[in-house]
Amino acid sequence: MAEEIAISLKNVSKCYKRYPHPVERLKEILLPGKSRAEEFWALRDIDLEIPKGHTLGIIGQNGSGKSTLLQIIVGTLTPTTGAVTVNGRISALLELGSGFNPEFTGRQNVFFNGRLLGMTQEELENKFDEIAAFADIGEFIDQPVKTYSSGMFVRLAFAVATHVNPEILIIDEALSVGDILFQRKCFRKIEQFYQDGKTILFVSHDLTSILQLCDRAILLDKSLMISQGEPRQVALAYKSLIAQREADQNTDLASFQQKYEQKNDNQIGESRIGFGGAEVISVEVVNSQGTTTQTVEWADIITVRITIYFYREVVRPFVGFAIKDLKGIPIIGTNTFHSKKDLAPTLAKSMVVIEFSWQCYMSPGNYTVSAGVAELGENHSITQLDRRFDMLPLAVVGNPPSLGFFALPINIECNVLDNSQNIFSDRQINASSISSS
Numbered sequence: 001m002a003e004e005i006a007i008s009l010k011n012v013s014k015c016y017k018r019y020p021h022p023v024e025r026l027k028e029i030l031l032p033g034k035s036r037a038e039e040f041w042a043l044r045d046i047d048l049e050i051p052k053g054h055t056l057g058i059i060g061q062n063g064s065g066k067s068t069l070l071q072i073i074v075g076t077l078t079p080t081t082g083a084v085t086v087n088g089r090i091s092a093l094l095e096l097g098s099g100f101n102p103e104f105t106g107r108q109n110v111f112f113n114g115r116l117l118g119m120t121q122e123e124l125e126n127k128f129d130e131i132a133a134f135a136d137i138g139e140f141i142d143q144p145v146k147t148y149s150s151g152m153f154v155r156l157a158f159a160v161a162t163h164v165n166p167e168i169l170i171i172d173e174a175l176s177v178g179d180i181l182f183q184r185k186c187f188r189k190i191e192q193f194y195q196d197g198k199t200i201l202f203v204s205h206d207l208t209s210i211l212q213l214c215d216r217a218i219l220l221d222k223s224l225m226i227s228q229g230e231p232r233q234v235a236l237a238y239k240s241l242i243a244q245r246e247a248d249q250n251t252d253l254a255s256f257q258q259k260y261e262q263k264n265d266n267q268i269g270e271s272r273i274g275f276g277g278a279e280v281i282s283v284e285v286v287n288s289q290g291t292t293t294q295t296v297e298w299a300d301i302i303t304v305r306i307t308i309y310f311y312r313e314v315v316r317p318f319v320g321f322a323i324k325d326l327k328g329i330p331i332i333g334t335n336t337f338h339s340k341k342d343l344a345p346t347l348a349k350s351m352v353v354i355e356f357s358w359q360c361y362m363s364p365g366n367y368t369v370s371a372g373v374a375e376l377g378e379n380h381s382i383t384q385l386d387r388r389f390d391m392l393p394l395a396v397v398g399n400p401p402s403l404g405f406f407a408l409p410i411n412i413e414c415n416v417l418d419n420s421q422n423i424f425s426d427r428q429i430n431a432s433s434i435s436s437s
């Protein structure tokens with residue numbers, strides 16, 4: 001059965017008028033008849049369908065068109081060309097302060113903003129305590145919002161946006177303003193929305209958040225949508241783009257090579273960036289028996305062995321690896337520079353093998369191994385010579401009793417202080433305080 005579409009954009013473009021100098025705007029008013037504005041296309045030919053129940057991450061450098069796209073979807077901007085269809089009630093957290101009256105108190109704004117978002121007075125009265133508890137800004141709820149810090153603002157705005165029962169939730173970067181505990185609370189709320197089958201659009205420069213929260217992503221660049229699909233692939237495309245921009249700015253290095261291969265046999269797509277000069281020839285994982293393998297036992301001592309060929313002399317080389325989970329979230333990794341194991345200068349046409357060994361306490365599951373070689377320059381500037389993302393799949397097997405990314409041996413002690421209060425058997429510990437840790 002075809003998926004129901006929550007948001008559809010067909011050939012959407014947005015053109016702004018820009019004046020090269022403010023005086024040109026004045027001239028246009030005083031001497032009408034001739035437009036003195038220049039056209040600026042903030043979005044071009046965007047074709048996008050977001051099925052219901054999906055969480056879409058939107059990635060892109062500053063000025064790439066992300067906010068323009070969201071505003072067009074929300075309806076606060078009209079596209080210059082193209083058509084937008086939205087199926088479902090939207091609640092959006094766009095610019096800080098939009099939808100709030102600065103002179104009103106937080107309490108008044110909950111009602112003001114809630115009404116704008118389609119709630120009735122009665123619904124808001126019923127929800128108010130829940131909204132105030134989520135925002136958790138204490139007595140500031142009765143102060144004018146113009147006196148709020150940006151963190152308080154986003155707390156209240158997020159609380160309202162997520163408690164008005166939207167079918168589509170749109171969040172533009174706002175969460176980065178809140179403190180870490182509030183961010184966690186918001187993430188849980190977004191995950192809850194996802195589980196409830198709602199559609200979410202999420203803009204962030206933090207790729208880890210995109211990987212954690214989203215099941216698909218798009219990359220905008222200079223008004224165009226240049227990549228869409230699985231978040232891990234789109235995040236890699238973004239990293240390649242950033243590396244390419246850095247390379248373009250570095251005119252000393254004539255050739256920037258970018259290779260991209262799809263390795264379907266491993267179900268992982270390798271991505272590769274670098275200036276050349278050295279090459280990661282191979283990466284192997286070796287277990288404590290000395291066997292090269294892609295499946296290791298939990299708690300075994302494993303070695304990541306990286307073989308590098310240096311085409312030229314590199315004065316301050318460093319080599320590193322990263323292990324990521326299948327969402328692309330880094331789990332463990334280091335490099336010789338961070339580990340203060342400086343490598344000697346290498347000669348041209350030399351082969352070097354570097355080994356990183358550790359006891360593999362990663363939780364059982366599937367991972368990928370990435371590796372790279374780089375050169376340290378003046379002022380700690382870094383030139384990537386060859387970085388190979390997701391070269392190798394790695395499975396950790398075993399059955400350790402633990403939660404989280406690592407299953408570390410945990411020492412548990414119980415001291416019975418008073419026979420009448422055996423804390424474990426009497427379940428005196430508050431269950432919610434355990435589960436929220």
Ligand SMILES: Nc1ncnc2c1ncn2[C@@H]1O[C@H](COP(=O)(O)OP(=O)(O)OP(=O)(O)O)[C@@H](O)[C@H]1O
Nearest residue numbers: 016017018042060061062063064065066067068069
């Ligand atoms: N009202 C406007 N008039 C003219 N140009 C505008 C206007 N609003 C946005 N732009 C331009 O359109 C481009 C896209 O802006 P937009 O705010 O959508 O980018 P963004 O990807 O959200 O950036 P950021 O990550 O910095 O928020 C930018 O170059 C911006 O300067």
